[in-house]
Every structure is written in structure tokens, then in C-alpha cells.
Amino acid sequence: MAWQRFTPELARKVLCRRSTNPSRTRLALRHTSTCHPLTCPTVLFITERSEIKEVMMGRKRTIDQQGILDAAERVVARDGAANLSLERVATEAGISKASVLYDFKTKQAVLEAVVERAFARDNAMHSQIEAGLESQENQTITGRVLGAKAPISDPFRNAALNLSAALVLNKPLRAKMQANQAKVIENVHRTASSPRGAQLAYLALEGLKLLENLDFHRFDIEERHRILREVLWLADVEPQERPLPETD
Structure with a gap:
């Protein structure tokens, strides 16, 4: 009241x-x-x-929660998560700060909502791809590879880079990422003909995406597609362990 x-x-x-x-x-x-x-x-x-x-x-509100989160994503991509504020989100959305406060009481609440929506969108995209692979082995890792066929665009790369920095520094946000990753890895194992091979394939795929999303390295498109094909090959492999070399 x-x-x-x-x-x-x-x-x-x-x-x-x-x-x-x-x-x-x-x-x-x-x-x-x-x-x-x-x-x-x-x-x-x-x-x-x-x-x-x-x-x-x-008058009625002219923007919904998704519009506010769209504005917050643009602020994060442009200014970084550390510079996110309710005032900047309101300015970007073209609404009053009170309208932002109606749905999100703090900067942390906005940031958590942005991260949760990013996870939900990513999972929804991969679930849609995997639904068309229902009769195939390695359903989850194959869907993840197909979802990575196109490199991330620069605007999304900027947002991913700045959100990654926020995840490192923010324990509650990091916990959300950990829970999301644990669920994906569980599905990779569950749908694989070779769970260990699929796990190695997933690690290779995520390493590729990490290099790209953090803008550490970019492969040309032909090399990138070859890497993705090799990741799919790796998913079928039954890995063999070798002893680690001893060091002084």
C-alpha cells in the first residue's frame, strides 16, 4: 500500500x-x-x-519489464555492468526512474534479471534446436554445436564481455551461471553415446566460445567450421587416460 x-x-x-x-x-x-x-x-x-x-x-505505463531489460542490456553493452544504474536504465528506456523502480528496486535486481533472461533465451534456442535432433545420438552436444555455427555479433559480444565481468565479481550472479552450467553438463552426459567424449567436446566448444566472447581470439569462418566438425567427432570418442608426467 x-x-x-x-x-x-x-x-x-x-x-x-x-x-x-x-x-x-x-x-x-x-x-x-x-x-x-x-x-x-x-x-x-x-x-x-x-x-x-x-x-x-x-496515464498508463508505456513500457513493460522486457523493454526495461532491453534498455539495461544496451547500457551494459555500452558502459559496462559496473556503470549500470537505475537512472541510466530509465534514461535509455525513455521513462522515469519511478517506472523502473516499480519493477526493479535495485541495480542488483536489474542485473540479475538481465542475466536470467540471457540464460533463458540461450537455453530456449538450444532446446528448439535439440527438439529437431530427438532421434539422434549426442542430442545435447550436437544442438550446442549447431547453435554456435554463427560467431557472436559485436553488440552481443560487448554485452557478453561486460556481463562476464559482472559474473566474476558478483557471487549471486555467479551462482546462477553455475546452476545453469551444471544442468547443461548433465544433459550432455544423459544424451551422449560416449559421455566422457561428449564432455570433452563440450569443454572444447565452450573454450572456443570463451575466446570469441571475451574477444581474445577470432578464427576465420572456414577454420571455425572445421573446429566445430572436429568437436562433433570428439563427442563420439571413448577417451583413454594417460598418466600425467611427473614434475620436480
Whole structure:
């Protein structure tokens, strides 16, 4: 519940909306002759947050949570996660800070939502690819390889780079990544004809993506496709262990 200041005319509109349950409505009129903006006749109305969203400023919100997260991603890609703020997100989205606060109370909440959405989108993309491979062995690792056929674009690379930095420094966000990776590795094992080979293939694939996403190295497209084909070959291999060389 929250106090919100309305004009008498707007209050009457709200009262009409709540006329089916008048016991929930409480009004207090305050009169003065000075007509100062803060002391002119006003109506203080106690309302649920959902109703504030609907009638505050006499208009509805014009952006949803996804739009706010889109703006946050652009800020992260351009300025880095360390420079993310509710004010910058609001400016990027073209809305007030109060509109951002309605859905996300802190910078951390925005950052966590951006990361969770990135995981959800990535997993959804791979699940869609894997659904078309249902009759094949090595379903998960094959789907992951096919999902990596195209190198990441520069705008997404910038966002991935800056989010990776945030994951390293932020324990709660890192825990989300760890849980996501544990689930992927479990699926790689579960759908593989050679679980150990598929695990090595997954490690090789993630190493390739890490080099690219952090902009440490970029392979030309022909070499990249050859690496991906070799990753698929590796998934079928039954690895053999060799003793580690002894060192002084």
C-alpha cells in the first residue's frame, strides 16, 4: 500500500472504479486558501500498487519489464555492468526512474534479471534446436554445436564481455551461471553415446566460445567450421587416460 496524491477530479474517477467495494476506499480532503502546489485542495488516496500503475499521472505505463531489460542490456553493452544504474536504465528506456523502480528496486535486481533472461533465451534456442535432433545420438552436444555455427555479433559480444565481468565479481550472479552450467553438463552426459567424449567436446566448444566472447581470439569462418566438425567427432570418442608426467 502507498499514499498517492491525486486531484479531486482524478479521485472521482478512481472512486467510480472502486465503487463495488467502498469499504476499501479512504479519502482525506485538505483545504487551504494559499493554493500552493503542495497545499491546494487535494485528495490523498490509499490504493494498491496495481491501481497506482493504472492511474498515476493520468496515464498508463508505456513500457513493460522486457523493454526495461532491453534498455539495461544496451547500457551494459555500452558502459559496462559496473556503470549500470537505475537512472541510466530509465534514461535509455525513455521513462522515469519511478517506472523502473516499480519493477526493479535495485541495480542488483536489474542485473540479475538481465542475466536470467540471457540464460533463458540461450537455453530456449538450444532446446528448439535439440527438439529437431530427438532421434539422434549426442542430442545435447550436437544442438550446442549447431547453435554456435554463427560467431557472436559485436553488440552481443560487448554485452557478453561486460556481463562476464559482472559474473566474476558478483557471487549471486555467479551462482546462477553455475546452476545453469551444471544442468547443461548433465544433459550432455544423459544424451551422449560416449559421455566422457561428449564432455570433452563440450569443454572444447565452450573454450572456443570463451575466446570469441571475451574477444581474445577470432578464427576465420572456414577454420571455425572445421573446429566445430572436429568437436562433433570428439563427442563420439571413448577417451583413454594417460598418466600425467611427473614434475620436480
